[in-house]
Amino acid sequence: MGDGYNFAQLKKAILAMSRATDWEVAKKEWKLVGISEASEPETCLCGHFPIVELCTISNNTTERTVDVGNVCVKRFLGFRSDLIFASLKRIRKDITKSVGSDATAFFYQSGIINDWEYGFQQNTMRKRNLSPAQLATRRKINEKIIASIGRRGIS
Ligand SMILES: [Zn+2]
Known part of the structure; x- marks a missing residue:
């Protein structure tokens, strides 16, 4: 911790958009569907700022789509977007x-x-x-x- 990546905050936000209530199961509902670069730095769901390398992840069950920073996608969701x-x-x-x-x-x-x-x-x-x-x-x-x-x- 202390590097601005707040896992608890990210987890809460992702869980709110998932069907599953268990984190390990909920993670599996998400897929990496796109990558993009922000021309103006944005804030990740975890609260980290700035993020420029954005990963679009999508949940097939709830049909929610959200952008998360590259680091969180790798660290917490396990996609090798890096x-x-x-x-x-x-x-x-x-x-x-x-x-x-x-x-x-x-x-x-x-x-x-x-x-x-x-x-x-x-x-x-x-x-x-x-x-x-x-x-x-x-x-x-x-x-x-x-x-x-x-x-x-x-x-
Ligand atoms: Zn993040």
Whole structure:
């Protein structure tokens, strides 16, 4: 504690939007459905400020959707959104790099990359020496991923 991430407060807020009343069960009702970046820092459900890397989580049972900071999503809900954001940073810095396995699965599930690209990612993710055609495909996939990240607060 003492770093601004108030677990009790987050838990209470999440439980209020869940069907289950037991925390361990309630957690399982939630899924990571999106990531975005705030242009103006926001406050997490836990009270932590500022948060910029936002994770949208959704509860299939109650149909509630809420944004939580990257740290809370990882620490308390167990989603490795931090790895997705790390992948994003990597390809923004160098478009010829590949996103990792967590990001690949996430962007596939979100419908950003298609079936073929999902297969391509798995075959080439760990390869450093790609053919020019493969490199062009990797770039295209990376550009699609970068373009899909929503920016909040710009209207
Ligand atoms: Zn938080």
